[in-house]
Structure formats: C-alpha cells, structure tokens
Amino acid sequence: MEVRWFRDAFEKPVHLYLNQRDQLSRQDSDYRGRTALSPSALERGDISLHLRNLRPSDRGVYTCVADDGSWYEEGQTEVIVAALGTQPSISMDATQGEQTRLVCRSEGWSPEPEVIWRDRDGNNVTSLSNPTLLRVSQGLLSVSSYIKVKQQSNVFSCLVRSKIPKPDWESKLHISSDFFPGISGWMVAFFLTLALSIGAIPLLVIQWRRMDAMERKLEPMAAQRLREELECGAQSE
Template sequence: MGFLGRTCLIVLSLLPKVSTQDGSSVVGSDQPLIASPGEDVILPCHITPSLSAVDMEVRWFRDSFDIPVHLYEYQSDWTDVQDSDYRGRTDLSIFRLEDGILSLDLRNLRHTDSGVYSCFATDGAWYGQGKTELIVRALGTQPSVSRDSTQGEQTRLVCRSEGWSPEPEVIWRDRDGNDVTSLSNTTVLRDSQGLLSVSSYIKIKQQSNVFSCLVRSKTPKPDWESKLHISSDFFPGVSGWMVAFFLTLALSIGAIPLLVIQWRRMDAMERKLEPMAAQPS
C-alpha cells in the first residue's frame, strides 16, 4: 500500500464513528470464487445492514490501495486512475449501489486475475472493508506418461502436462493403487502466457507393472489421469519367464523326432502281426 493509501486509512481510523452508517460493516465472501479464463464473474460485496452507497466512495483494489481495480466516487467511475490491466473490464451497478450492494462485475477473466480483492467503502466519516478471493482456474492438458531413460535395471518415467493455473498436484500410483509420489520429483515452469507446465519424474525397478500419473487441480474441478503399462521390453536382459518359455519350446521341438521314430516302429510291428492274425486257428 502506498503512502497516500496508508495516510487515508490512518485519517479515517482517527475520525469518530458517528454517522448514519454507525454499526454497519462491509462484507465480502468467505468462500473463494472459482472461474475459468474468458468467463465473466461478479465479485460479491455488500454493506450490512443494507443502506445506499450511491454517494459513497467505493474502491476495489488488490495489492495497492492507490492503484484501484475500480474506483467509484462522486457518483462517477474514475478510469484514469484505474489499474490498466482492468480498464474496460469492470463495472459497478448504480442500481445495486442503492441497496448497498458493492459487487464488482469483472469480464473476460485472465489467469492473472487470480488473487484476493479488497472492497472498500466510505462516506468520509465511516468506512468498512471486505475481502473476496478469486481463483481463475485453467485445467491443463491430459497428462502423458512415457519412458524418459533407462540405466541398468532401473527405468525413469516422466509425466508431463501443461496449461495449468494455479499449480496442480501430481500423484503417482503403482499397479496396486499404492501412492508412490514420495519417490518422484516434480518441476514446474511458467510459459509466455503465464500458465504452468509440470514434469514429474519417478524411478522404478519392477520388470512388469502399471503406473498411473494423476494431475489434480487444487481447486474442486476435474482431474486428469494417465496410465502406462511398463513391460519387460523397458528393461535389458532376458527375464526368468522368457527363459522357461524358450526352454520348454526347445524341449518340445527336440522330442518331435523321437515321437516320429517311435510311431514308425509301432506301425511296422502292426504290419508284421497282421498276416499271423489272418491265419485260421
């Protein structure tokens, strides 16, 4: 908060609370407002008990009191002092102000709009302030799981997803559903648009398994999950079951000539016995 803003609040705090608004307060939202980029929202705020705010100063701001997201004073909107990022995207309804509703219309949301907004109202002798949190949630892409590298009997898998806001949570599970996230490490990068890309790595030793990567938004919105079957092809060397299989196959192939020889012997013996069986007793 700048020097002018601090001075304003100090002066207001020293003024006697004697006015028609004595006992009133400004109330924001106790729950975060969740929306997606491009949407329009209304940031809730009101005076309780209800009274008209048409002749008040109503100021919405985020980090700096001196750079308002929206400023209404002397029954007019002051866009020349407004934060340039919000210019042309905000509105206060004069009809709602008559009922003490200070809610701010915010259009065409951007992911950079996420944050805590303060709603400040004063008539010169009385003032009140409420807060509302806005989360602009961008659900990223379906995660992809692939082999990143192999060293000896150990393989490293990587799970990638991009286009998130705010930062998501990544959870790894094995075939049995066990959480193995503690074995992984995750890096997060911000792209040119300010959205987040995540890459999570995990090392595995199992020769055959199914691993799933869940990328979950920290806000109550849908999750993305991808699974990968880790076959023995990912690992060098020949596995035990393959040795057994080929050994059985070799023994079976080797036994074929012996069976053929035995069959021929039995066939020749039957032919010799046929004349003897045909003679009358």
C-alpha cells in the same frame, strides 16, 4: 459518492467510480476492459464489482471503499482462482542400467497441484519421484514429475490433484518386460515353440513315409476292384 476497488495500492484502483462515472483512465492497466459496476445496482446501494476474463493472477484480497464525504465504509473479500489442468500423460523418458525413468506431465494448473505416484499394488511411491514445476503464461503452471523404477513388468499410475477440492486427473502406464534387456517372456515363448517344432519334424517325416507306403500298397488292390466292377457292368448290359 466515490466507490473504489483496489488490491495492493490505494492509488492503483482495480475500478474507480467517481462523480457519477467510471474513471477508467485511473484504473490499473491489468484490469483495463475487464471490470464494471452495474448502474441499476448502484441505485439500490449495490456496489459489487464484476470481473470478466478471470486470470490466475487475479487471486488475492480486494478492498472496497465507499465514501460520500460524510460517510465512509470499507470491506474486504478474497478471490480464489483455480484451474484444473490437462489429463496427465506418462511416458518412458530414459533407460539407464537396471533402471528406467518415467515422466508424468500435465499443464494449465492453478494453484500448484499435488503429484502422487502409485505402483501396481496401490502403494504410494511418490518419495522416489522428483517433481518440477514450470510457470507458463498468465500464471498457470505445468508440472513434470520424474520417477526411477526397476526393470520389471509393472503398472504405474500418476495422479495430479488440485489442492483446492476439485476432480482429480489420473493416468496409468503398464511397463512390459519386453522393454528391458535380457531374456524376456516373449523370447522364451518363441524359442520354446521353435524347439518343439524342430523336435516334431522327424515324427512328421516318419508318419509321411508310412502313409506313402500304405498308399502304394493299396493302389493295385483298388485298380483290380475297379476292373471287376467294370466287367460286371458290361455283362449285365
């Protein structure tokens, strides 16, 4: 009996079992060493294909053919391969004039993910972004999404979501007004504190002079009282 698993081309089998043995020399090189049929399962009529070390490029429709010369049957099944990428990172890429460009990056996705930008109030601002996809090794994708924002304190979140139901990755970035030119909040606080400190200096000087004069005035009185106490002590002895 012949058992043949293939994808696009019948003559390039993903796995071929013929004459009671695996015909590995006729196998598609992309699947070399990654496929197997269970001998014990074959005795029960189970011709399921075992595919190891799954890759994004393995996704697609597979056809299975069973033929013993007098009986022929075939069927198809679809393999869906999904990879959840890395936690997205957000950074400030550049500042030009009154705008700053943020970039959200994530790697290792399959299939192509969806990128969603939101502002502090949860509003979807994805329409302001420009997503770019870069294909990397073994069919996995890395995504870089850019968005331009106004120079004001805000919080932006970047959500990278798989189109196949899976957990989502989300990262947030708080943009402080300190990053932007002009008079920022901390500078206003600094100068206000400095002005109050300068204004308090004359008051401190006046208070110090009053205390110094009072101290000089009390010194003779304290000395006289100390002499009287010493004299009284000597008489009692």
